[in-house]
Amino acid sequence: MEQAGAVGSADPTHAQDPPPPILVAEDLTMSYRGWTALHGLSLTLRPGHVMGFLGPNGAGKTTSIRILTTILRPTSGRFSVDGVGSDRPAEIRPRIGVLPETLGLPNQITGIEYITYFARLYGRRGPDAQSHGSALLELVGLRERGRSLIRTYSHGMRQRLGIARALVNDPVVIFLDEPTLGLDPRGQQELLALLRDIARRRGAGIILCSHALSEVEGVCDDVVILSAGHVVATGSVAEVLAKARRKGPRTTTMRLQVPTTSIDRATALLGAMPGVAGVSNGDRERHLQVELVAADARADGDDPRSTNRILDALVDADIQVLSFEVEGSRLQDAFMELTEGART
Amino acid sequence: MTIAEAEATRTNTRIGRRPTRGAWWVVFKQELVELWVGGRAINLLILYSLLLGLMTFLLATNSELSLIPPKEMVFLTLLNTISFGVFIGMIVGADGISGERERGTLEVLLLTPASRRQLVLGKLLAALTPWPAAFLISLPALFVTAQGDEVFGQAVLLGVLIGTVLAVAFAGFGLLVSTWSNTNKTSMFICLIVWLLLFLLTQLPGEVQKGDFGYFVQRINPMQATSEFLEKVLVNHRTFWERDEFLRSSVAGVVVVLFLLFAIAAPRLRLDASRARRLRARWGSLSGMALSTFLLVTLVAGPGVALGGPLRQADGQDLAISLDESFLEVKTGDEVTFDTLLENNGSEDSPPVVMAMNIIKLTSTGDVVDPEDWSPERTQYVDFVPAGDQLRHSWTIEAILKGDYMVYLVAVPEPEERSSSHPVSSPGLHLTVGAFQRLNPQGVLPVVIAVPLGVTLALLVLVRLRLRRLGRPGPDEDDERSLRSP
Numbered sequence: 049m050e051q052a053g054a055v056g057s058a059d060p061t062h063a064q065d066p067p068p069p070i071l072v073a074e075d076l077t078m079s080y081r082g083w084t085a086l087h088g089l090s091l092t093l094r095p096g097h098v099m100g101f102l103g104p105n106g107a108g109k110t111t112s113i114r115i116l117t118t119i120l121r122p123t124s125g126r127f128s129v130d131g132v133g134s135d136r137p138a139e140i141r142p143r144i145g146v147l148p149e150t151l152g153l154p155n156q157i158t159g160i161e162y163i164t165y166f167a168r169l170y171g172r173r174g175p176d177a178q179s180h181g182s183a184l185l186e187l188v189g190l191r192e193r194g195r196s197l198i199r200t201y202s203h204g205m206r207q208r209l210g211i212a213r214a215l216v217n218d219p220v221v222i223f224l225d226e227p228t229l230g231l232d233p234r235g236q237q238e239l240l241a242l243l244r245d246i247a248r249r250r251g252a253g254i255i256l257c258s259h260a261l262s263e264v265e266g267v268c269d270d271v272v273i274l275s276a277g278h279v280v281a282t283g284s285v286a287e288v289l290a291k292a293r294r295k296g297p298r299t300t301t302m303r304l305q306v307p308t309t310s311i312d313r314a315t316a317l318l319g320a321m322p323g324v325a326g327v328s329n330g331d332r333e334r335h336l337q338v339e340l341v342a343a344d345a346r347a348d349g350d351d352p353r354s355t356n357r358i359l360d361a362l363v364d365a366d367i368q369v370l371s372f373e374v375e376g377s378r379l380q381d382a383f384m385e386l387t388e389g390a391r392t
Numbered sequence: 393m394t395i396a397e398a399e400a401t402r403t404n405t406r407i408g409r410r411p412t413r414g415a416w417w418v419v420f421k422q423e424l425v426e427l428w429v430g431g432r433a434i435n436l437l438i439l440y441s442l443l444l445g446l447m448t449f450l451l452a453t454n455s456e457l458s459l460i461p462p463k464e465m466v467f468l469t470l471l472n473t474i475s476f477g478v479f480i481g482m483i484v485g486a487d488g489i490s491g492e493r494e495r496g497t498l499e500v501l502l503l504t505p506a507s508r509r510q511l512v513l514g515k516l517l518a519a520l521t522p523w524p525a526a527f528l529i530s531l532p533a534l535f536v537t538a539q540g541d542e543v544f545g546q547a548v549l550l551g552v553l554i555g556t557v558l559a560v561a562f563a564g565f566g567l568l569v570s571t572w573s574n575t576n577k578t579s580m581f582i583c584l585i586v587w588l589l590l591f592l593l594t595q596l597p598g599e600v601q602k603g604d605f606g607y608f609v610q611r612i613n614p615m616q617a618t619s620e621f622l623e624k625v626l627v628n629h630r631t632f633w634e635r636d637e638f639l640r641s642s643v644a645g646v647v648v649v650l651f652l653l654f655a656i657a658a659p660r661l662r663l664d665a666s667r668a669r670r671l672r673a674r675w676g677s678l679s680g681m682a683l684s685t686f687l688l689v690t691l692v693a694g695p696g697v698a699l700g701g702p703l704r705q706a707d708g709q710d711l712a713i714s715l716d717e718s719f720l721e722v723k724t725g726d727e728v729t730f731d732t733l734l735e736n737n738g739s740e741d742s743p744p745v746v747m748a749m750n751i752i753k754l755t756s757t758g759d760v761v762d763p764e765d766w767s768p769e770r771t772q773y774v775d776f777v778p779a780g781d782q783l784r785h786s787w788t789i790e791a792i793l794k795g796d797y798m799v800y801l802v803a804v805p806e807p808e809e810r811s812s813s814h815p816v817s818s819p820g821l822h823l824t825v826g827a828f829q830r831l832n833p834q835g836v837l838p839v840v841i842a843v844p845l846g847v848t849l850a851l852l853v854l855v856r857l858r859l860r861r862l863g864r865p866g867p868d869e870d871d872e873r874s875l876r877s878p
Contacts, residue, residue, distance in 0.1 A: 117503060119499060141505050144503070148499045148500065150496030152498070152499060152500050154495075156426055156430035157422075165422045169418055169504040
C-alpha cells in the first residue's frame with residue numbers, strides 16, 4: 049500500500065524533526081452494494097502541508113473527502129484527525145474545515161450573518177462570533193461586502209465566503225473541493241496564495257481537490273492521484289513525476305524555439321548529437337521538436353544532463369534559444385500517463 | 393506513522409471549540425431569518441390572509457341570509473384557520489431537510505459540532521412559527537364573525553390549544569418526510585397526498601361517516617376529529633370533556649411524529665437520504681392503497697345514500713290544496729310568506745293529514761332543493777279536516793339562492809293500517825330569486841380588506857427595514873478585489 053507523505057517538501061521547517069501528522073488514513077475502502085468506489089486509501093498529512101487530490105471524474109476523490117470529513121463511514125479502514133480516531137466523528141468535526149464542491153450558501157442573508165451563524169454553531173458567543181466573522185471576512189477580502197446579501201455576490205466572492213466558513217473553527221485540517229473552480233486566473237492565483245499562507249501561518253494541513261493540475265503543482269507539497277477508486281500515485285510532486293516517467297516511454301521530447309534564420313543550422317547541429325533520435329520542424333515554423341533517447345537503461349530521456357547538453361550546444365553555436373520546454377516534466381503529463389484510459 | 397501513534401501525539405492545544413448545548417437555538421434563529429426575511433413564510437401568510445378574507449366574506453354573506461348563526465361562522469373560521477395554519481407549517485417542515493439537500497447546504501451543517509437532533513429541533517421550532525402568525529391574523533375575522541357572541545373567547549382558547557397540538561404534529565410530519573427525502577419534490581408530494589387524503593375523508597357523504605367504520609375513521613383522522621370536536625363544543629354547547637375523545641388522535645399524532653423524528657430519523661440524518669427511494673416506493677404504494685380504499689368506499693356508499701324507501705301505493709281522497717300566490721319575485725335573503733287552503737270536498741271528515749313543502753329548481757334537470765335549508769317549518773300536521781270545510785296555513789321561506797323555483801305542497805292523508813293513501817298536490821308557486829346585492833354583510837368588509845392589506849404592509853415594512861439596515865448592496869466592482877494577506 050502506497051502512502052502519501054511530506055517527502056520532498058521545499059519548506060526547511062519540514063525537513064528536520066517533522067511534527068506529528070495531523071491526518072493519518074489507513075487502508076480506507078468504500079463499497080456500495082457490491083461496487084467499490086475506493087480501494088485502500090492510505091495517507092499522512094503533516095501540519096502546514098498542502099496535499100493535492102487528483103483524479104478523473106468518478107475516481108473517488110469526493111468519496112475520499114466525505115469519508116475523511118465524517119460524512120460517510122468507510123466500509124473498512126480507519127483514519128485519525130489530530131489524534132482523534134474515526135470512531136469518534138463528533139470529536140473530529142470541530143477539528144476540520146470543509147469547502148464542498150457545492151458551496152451551499154443561502155441567498156437571503158448577508159455574508160457576515162452567515163459566518164457569524166457558523167461561528168455560533170461552533171460555540172462562539174454573540175459579540176465574539178461577530179468579531180471573529182469580521183476577521184475572517186477581512187482575511188478573504190470580503191469585509192466591505194460583508195453586509196451585502198449573499199445573492200449579490202459573484203462566484204469568486206462566494207468561493208471566498210466558503211473558505212471563510214471553512215476557517216471559522218480554526219481547523220487543524222482543511223478540505224477544499226475545487227476551490228478555484230470558476231475563478232479568473234488572477235483570482236485563482238490569489239486564492240492559492242491565501243491557502244498556502246493559511247497552511248504556513250496557521251500550521252493547518254490542507255487537502256486540495258482540483259482538476260487544475262497547474263495549481264496543484266504550484267501549491268501542493270504532496271499529491272495523491274486516484275483512478276477508478278485506486279491510488280495510482282502518492283508522494284511529493286517530484287516523486288509522482290518520476291514515477292510517471294518510469295511508467296512512460298523511454299524517450300522524451302524537447303520543444304525548442306529559435307529564430308527562423310537559425311532553424312536549419314540548429315536542426316543540423318542537434319541531429320548530429322549523440323542521444324538525439326530525431327529533430328523535426330514541429331507544428332509551428334519556429335519550433336523544433338527534439339526527441340531524446342536515454343543513454344542507458346537507468347537514465348530517463350529527460351535527464352537534465354541530456355537537456356543541458358542540447359542547450360549548451362546551441363549556445364556554443366551562437367544560436368539564440370527563445371524558449372524551451374520538456375514534455376513529461378509537468379504534473380499534467382504525469383496525470384495523463386498515470387490515469388490513462390480513465391475519463392477526465 | 394500509524395493511527396495509534398498519531399492518536400498518542402494528540403495535543404489538544406488548538407481545539408477550544410466544543411459542540412454547544414444551545415446549537416438548536418442558533419439553528420432556530422437562523423431558520424427564522426431565512427423563513428421570514430427570506431420571504432417563504434411571508435408569501436404563504438399573505439396568500440392565507442387573502443383566502444381567509446374571502447372565506448369570511450362568504451360566511452358573513454351566508455349569515456346574512458340567516459343560514460349560519462354566529463357560532464357556526466366562528467367554528468368554520470377557526471377550522472379554516474387551523475387547517476391553513478398547520479398546512480403552512482407542514483409545507484415549511486417538508487422543505488426543512490430535503491430543501492437543504494437540494495440546495496447543497498446540508499453538508500456544511502452536518503459538519504458542524506451541532507448534533508443531528510439539535511439541527512432538527514431548531515428547524516422544527518422554526519416550522520412552527522407560521523402557526524401563531526396565522527392565528528393572530530385570523531383573530532379579527534373570528535371577532536367580526538362572532539358578532540359579540542361569547543363564543544369568540546372560547547374559540548380563541550380552543551384555537552390556541554388544538555391548533556398548537558396539530559401544528560406540532562403536521563410540522564413534525566413534514567420534517568420527518570423531509571428527513572427521508574432527497575428532494576423537495578418528493579417531500580412536498582408526499583405531504584400534499586397525505587393532507588389531501590385527510591381532507592377528503594372529511595368530505596365523504598354523511599352516511600359513510602356513520603357506523604363503526606365511519607366513527608373509527610372520524611376519530612383517527614386528526615382533521616376530522618378536530619372538526620367534530622370544535623363543532624360540538626362551539627356550536628352544540630357540549631363541554632370539553634364530553635368530546636375529548638376526538639382530541640386523542642391529534643395528541644397521539646404528536647407523540648408518534650415526535651418519536652419517529654427524534655428517536656429514529658434525526659440520529660440517522662445523512663447527507664444522502666439513502667432510504668428515500670425505498671421510502672418513496674412505500675409511501676407511493678400506501679398512498680395508492682389509501683386512495684383506492686377511499687374511492688371504493690365512496691362508490692360502495694354512494695348508491696346507499698341515493699336509494700330511498702319503497703314507493704307507497706296511491707289511494708284516492710277528497711282533499712284539495714290551493715295557494716294564495718302563484719308567482720313571486722324576490723331578492724336572495726328575502727323572506728317569503730304565503731298561505732295555503734286545504735279543503736275537504738268529501739262528505740266525511742278526513743283522516744289526519746301531513747302537509748309537506750317541496751321546492752324544485754326549474755333547471756333542465758329539475759334539481760331538488762332541500763327545504764331544510766330554506767324554511768324553519770317544512771311540514772305541518774292537521775288532525776283532520778271536517779267534511780266540506782277548509783283550513784288555512786301560513787308558510788315561510790328564506791330565499792337563500794338565486795334562481796327560478798317551483799314551490800308546491802303535498803297533503804298526505806294518514807293511511808289506514810295495512811293500506812295506503814293518495815297524497816294530493818297543490819298548484820305551484822313560481823318563485824324567482826334575484827341576486828344578493830349587499831356589499832358589506834355583517835360589517836365584515838373592512839376587516840376582510842384591512843387584514844390582508846395590513847399583513848402585506850407590515851411584512852413589506854419588515855423587509856424594508858432590513859434592507860435599510862443592510863445598506864444598499866454595492867456594485868460588483870469589489871468582485872475582483874484582491875485578497876488581503878492574513
